[in-house]
Amino acid sequence: MRREIFRMERVEAEELLGRAEVVHVASTTAEGAPLLRAVHGVVVRGSIAFHGAPAGEKIEAVGRAAVVSCEQIVASIPSYFTDPARACPATTLYRSAQAHGVIERVDDPDHKAEVLEALMRKYQPEGGYAPLDARSPLYRKAIEGILVLAVPLERLDGKAKLAQNRAPEERARLLTKLWERGSPGDPEAIELLRGACPDTPVPDFLRAPAGCALACALGPRDVDAAVDLLEGAYWNQGVPREVIARAQLGSSAWVGARDAAGRLVATARAVSDGSKRAWMFDVMVAPPLRGLGVGEAVVRLLLAHPAVCGARHVHLGTQDAHTFYARFGFRHRADLPPPPFTSTEMVLARG
Structure with a gap:
């Protein structure tokens, strides 16, 4: 690799390759003609x-x-983020993985079944099928007849081009530009850039109380920790863990805070149409950090999130935190000017 600063750790490259929806396989035929195919792949x-x-x-x-090979487009960076006139600074931030090896045919039935089962788990994670077993009458003939190929990861290179070659102050400005643009994937791009370049100064929108770091895009790896924080809340009484988990992942915006050890200590989420209305839910701070400004920082971050900040009305419900939310401008519905029409709120209760 020409620029070592872009090199990914092997474990990260393997994870990217295994998670990719589609991988590209390039080889040659017996006659030497080029061969290129897009396939569904799994690491086994x-x-x-x-x-x-x-x-x-x-x-x-x-x-x-x-x-x-596979690739992940992290963010497209327009030229005007850097220069008001020149087109040259336009670039793309991305991660990619490339493996070199020799294509092998997998003939062992158990190995084939293991690969096919891994493919099913990846592309049909909800289940709904009998697990693949080379000895099962359901699958024996199918497994015998199907072709399974594998390329050993003899050499695996990963590249993460995430602005590591830019000055720290320039990267901080880039984070702010991404936050202000707010295109789909930009909050996640911000977190990837911060992870790749830990010396980047913290931009104003991510400033947090001492000992904490704000996160503007939580994800699947944070689900268990978030549910641990939320499970005992009064509004989640009787709600199964898996329902709380799905709610986090289905949100338009999901932010939080981590302590110095990287543990999730605060979470908040919102569902929003981005224009008319947004609803805030599941705002929670770990008990030892309450009263230190962490909750306020997380709520401010959520309200500034690109998916939320454009909403004309932001709604929430609370039993005991009215004074806290009043700091951000929230008011009781009865104190707001009445709408120019009358309506009755209706609910379809499904459980």
Whole structure:
């Protein structure tokens, strides 16, 4: 790799390759003609594996060198983020992984079943099928007949081009520009950039009380910790953990705070149409950090989130935190000017 500052750790590259919806396999036929295919792949037993029909060009590549690659576009950076006139600064932030190896045919029935089961778990995670077993009468003939190929990850390179080559102050400005633009994926891009460049100064919108760091885009890895914080809340009494978890992942905006050890200590989320209305839910701070300004910082971050800040009305319900939310301008509905029409709130209760 020409620029070592962009190199990813092998474990990160393997994770990216295994998580990619589609991977690209490049090889040659027996005649030396180029062969390029997009496939669904999984990492099993130290190889990237995929399946196909037992006839066709893919089988001609068995025993031949191959390159398997995938990419993740993190953010497109327009030129005017940096320069008001010149087009040259336009760029793309991305992560990619590229594996080199020799295509092997997988013939062992148990190994084939393991690959096919991994594919099902990846692309049909909700289940709804009998687990694949090479000895099962449901699958024995199908597993015998299907082609499974694998490329051992003999050499695996990962590249994360996340502004590591820019000055820290320039990266901080870039984070602010991404936050202000607020395109889908920009909050997640901010978190990736901060992780790749920990020396980046904290931009104003992410400033937090001492000992904490704000996160503008929580994700699947934060679900368990968030549910641990929320499970005992009065509004979640009787709500199963999995329902609380799905609510976090289904939110338009999900922010939080971590302590110095990286533990999630605060969470807040919102559902929003981005224009007319947004609803805030599940605002929670770990008890030891209450009264230190963490909750206020998290709520301010949520209200400034690109998915929320454009909403004309932001709604919430609270039993005992009226004074806290009044600091941000929230008022009792009865204190607001009445709408120019009368209506009755209706609810479809499904559980």
